[in-house]
Amino acid sequence: MSTEVIEKVEVKKDNEALFSKKRKSLVSNPMDSDNPITIQVLGICSALAVTIALEGTLIMAFAVMFVIVMANVVISTLRNTIPNRIRIIVQLVVVATLVATVDQVLRAVAYEQSKALSVFVGLIITNCIVMGRLEAFALGNKPWDSMLDGFGNAIGYGWIIIAIAFVRELFGAGKLLGFQVLSKDWYVANGFFATPAAACIILGLIIWVLRARSGYVED
Amino acid sequence: MENLLNIFVKSIFIDNMIFAYFLGMCSYLAVSKKYKTAAGLGAAVIFVLAITVPLNWLAYNYLLKEGALTWISADFAGIDLEVLKFIVFIAIVAAFVQLIEMVIEKFSPSLYNALGIFLPLIAVNCSILGAALFLPTREYNLAEATTFGIGSGVGWFLAVVSLAAIREKMAYSDVPKPLRGLGITFIIVGLMAFGFMSFAGFKLPF
Numbered sequence: 001m002s003t004e005v006i007e008k009v010e011v012k013k014d015n016e017a018l019f020s021k022k023r024k025s026l027v028s029n030p031m032d033s034d035n036p037i038t039i040q041v042l043g044i045c046s047a048l049a050v051t052i053a054l055e056g057t058l059i060m061a062f063a064v065m066f067v068i069v070m071a072n073v074v075i076s077t078l079r080n081t082i083p084n085r086i087r088i089i090v091q092l093v094v095v096a097t098l099v100a101t102v103d104q105v106l107r108a109v110a111y112e113q114s115k116a117l118s119v120f121v122g123l124i125i126t127n128c129i130v131m132g133r134l135e136a137f138a139l140g141n142k143p144w145d146s147m148l149d150g151f152g153n154a155i156g157y158g159w160i161i162i163a164i165a166f167v168r169e170l171f172g173a174g175k176l177l178g179f180q181v182l183s184k185d186w187y188v189a190n191g192f193f194a195t196p197a198a199a200c201i202i203l204g205l206i207i208w209v210l211r212a213r214s215g216y217v218e219d
Numbered sequence: 220m221e222n223l224l225n226i227f228v229k230s231i232f233i234d235n236m237i238f239a240y241f242l243g244m245c246s247y248l249a250v251s252k253k254y255k256t257a258a259g260l261g262a263a264v265i266f267v268l269a270i271t272v273p274l275n276w277l278a279y280n281y282l283l284k285e286g287a288l289t290w291i292s293a294d295f296a297g298i299d300l301e302v303l304k305f306i307v308f309i310a311i312v313a314a315f316v317q318l319i320e321m322v323i324e325k326f327s328p329s330l331y332n333a334l335g336i337f338l339p340l341i342a343v344n345c346s347i348l349g350a351a352l353f354l355p356t357r358e359y360n361l362a363e364a365t366t367f368g369i370g371s372g373v374g375w376f377l378a379v380v381s382l383a384a385i386r387e388k389m390a391y392s393d394v395p396k397p398l399r400g401l402g403i404t405f406i407i408v409g410l411m412a413f414g415f416m417s418f419a420g421f422k423l424p425f
Contacts, residue, residue: 041401044244045345092313096306104302119352122305126345128245195416196241200409204402211397218400 026148030156033214036129037160038207043129047161048199050120054177057165059106059113060120061158067098067124068133069150076138076146091134092125099124129157164202168193223366226359230370236346237378237408238415243346247379248404257383258376260341265372267319267341268350271312272368275351276361278307284355301355308351316341346375382408 036042043064050060074094075082082090103121106114114121124130133153138146169175172193174182192198211217236242243264250260281287283304288295320338323331341347350371359367385407394403 038401041248042245044248045241045349048241048244089310089313092309093306096309100302100305103305118356119349122352123242123345123349125305125309126348195412196239197409197412197416199241200405200412204398204405204409207402207405208395208398211402215397217396 023145023148026145027152027155030149030152031159032156032210033216035156035160035210036132036153037157037203038210039216040129040132042132043127043157044203046120046123046127047157047164047203048196050117051161051165051168051199052172052194053116053175054162054165054169056113056116057161059110060117061154061161063102063106063121064124064127064129064157065151065154066102067095067127068130068154069147070098071095071130072133072138072146072150073143075134076141076143079139079141082139087139091131095130095134096125129153160203160206163206164199167202168198172198223362226363226366227370230367231374231377232415232418234371235374235378235415236349236371237375238412240349242349243344243375246341246344247375247382248401251379251383251386251404254380254383254387257379261372261376261379263338263341264344264346264375264379265369267312267316267338267347268368268372268375269365270319270368271315271347272350272354272371273361273365274311274315275308276354276359276364278311279304279351279354283307304352304355309348312347312351346371378411382411385411 030036034040037044037047046060046064051057071091071094075091078090099122102124103114106117106121133146133150137149141149166176169177170181171190174180174184174187174189193202233239237244237247246260250256279287281290283300285299285301286296287300288298316338320331323338350368353367354364357367382404386404389403389407398406
């Protein structure tokens with residue numbers, strides 16, 4: 001279900017405009033019709049686990065964006081020198097180094113949030129979106145295209161987890177980004193939305209809505 | 220011994236890798252269409268967790284932790300290599316999975332046929348790396364860490380097999396078209412996670 005869905009996009013012309021139509025679609029497709037979470041089913045673990053509050057989710061979305069974009073650029077630059085047999089290890093090392101950087105920065109800048117995200121920052125290493133994009137795109141395309149592709153997928157991933165976190169924090173605690181939005185006078189926080197089970201069900205419903213709109217049907 | 224049993228039960232039911240932490244979701248959703256493949260990958264996960272968790276425990280306690288290198292020389296007491304834990308853990312997991320694959324292929328072709336195709340998938344299964352990353356936050360000894368590894372694997376196996384069983388039955392039900400496949404699967408997983416939440420208050424009497 002995971003990798004065969006991803007189609008290899010080939011951009012060959014050298015003298016193509018920096019933001020040609022094809023290149024724009026590299027960014028826009030993953031946001032909607034080729035979304036990494038709802039269509040390609042990649043990177044689900046963190047989508048469900050970190051979305052309990054909006055602030056941590058935003059940090060996670062940016063962390064993932066940094067890792068995908070940088071890893072895509074690095075692997076795409078090295079793509080002709082990496083031996084095919086050991087490419088998985090090379091990719092893992094590049095990604096793990098980037099993630100270690102992100103983790104150290106988070107600890108220095110936002111210690112509380114990095115504690116709340118616990119193991120999930122580290123788990124960006126095995127986030128299938130990162131590996132999936134490296135395998136399916138960066139290994140066969142030029143750095144600039146890979147960078148755009150990385151941005152597109154990171155945004156596609158980011159807006160879904162932010163949507164889930166929005167619903168969960170709003171109804172689970174009556175707050176948004178830590179501010180009380182629904183007054184405690186008349187709104188009793190619904191503990192259901194704070195549970196991991198709710199994340200699953202909300203994501204299921206988001207997928208329902210998106211697929212009903214796009215007409216995508218799984219056999 | 221009682222402590223080990225407690226950790227074992229806890230890691231299967233209460234801290235279930237899937238239902239409490241959502242680790243290994245990608246392969247969980249991808250292989251749970253058929254009962255047989257689900258059982259195959261589940262068994263491979265138990266196997267790999269049972270071996271890599273103790274290995275990573277050793278790496279953490281004798282290499283990475285602050286002051287862990289004192290067994291070489293007392294001068295190294297101030298060295299803290301925890302920054303490197305991501306790279307070391309993932310390298311151990313990836314190298315080890317490759318190694319198991321080769322060993323199984325050589326010595327047991329029948330087991331290789333059953334598990335072989337799943338092993339490469341496991342290197343990037345979050346539950347394996349996740350279990351390793353939980354080690355620094357929980358102060359287990361080696362026996363406890365091994366039990367935790369096996370228990371987490373069994374919990375994952377249980378989750379994937381039961382979802383596959385439900386999805387096989389689902390083939391006969393009339394699900395709204397856009398909800399088919401992934402959508403309804405997520406809702407089922409959510410409901411199953413609810414079921415598993417009832418274990419949360421559960422504690423062994425010792």
